[in-house]
Amino acid sequence: MEFCPTCGNFLQYELPHMGRPARFFCPTCPYVCHIETKVKIKRKQRLVKKEIEPIFSKDDMKNGPTTDATCPHCNFGKAVFQQLQTRSADEPMSTFYWCLNENCGRQWRED
Structure with a gap:
């Protein structure tokens, strides 16, 4: 171009x-x-894949409030959560969860 x-x-x-x-x-x-x-037209360009940084680190989540949310991966009934406004102000906040099961520890979000 x-x-x-x-x-x-x-x-x-x-x-x-x-x-x-x-x-x-x-x-x-x-x-x-x-x-x-x-004229030599260059068509290929290698893109470097960047590492995705988490929105919340594990240290942020450890000190957060707990809730009775069920983990979709292991069905454990306790999780730590944080809320963040990721979209426009008239949209609801996004809730980020971190499973408290020591064997799972996965993260998920609900918009």
């Missing part, structure tokens, strides 16, 4: 015509970029 250096719009591609080389042109301003015959 190429963008116009003058106005920032997406440049359009035009095929060669009557001896004129192929070119990129801006549909809004007079900017034109002629394409040489030996």
Whole structure:
């Protein structure tokens, strides 16, 4: 993808015509970029996968209030919870749970 250096719009591609080389042109301003015959187009780009950081750390959850929520993974009846406003103000808060079963310890959320 190429963008116009003058106005920032997406440049359009035009095929060669009557001896004129192929070119990129801006549909809004007079900017034109002629394409040489030996242009290498790079199509692959490796993306580095970032590690996902938890919203709440285990230390945050250990000191939180407990509730009688049932873990969907192990069906244990106690969990620690935290609430956070993740969407707009007119939407309800998201509740994040952490299972207190020592063998489970999974996290889940309810919106």
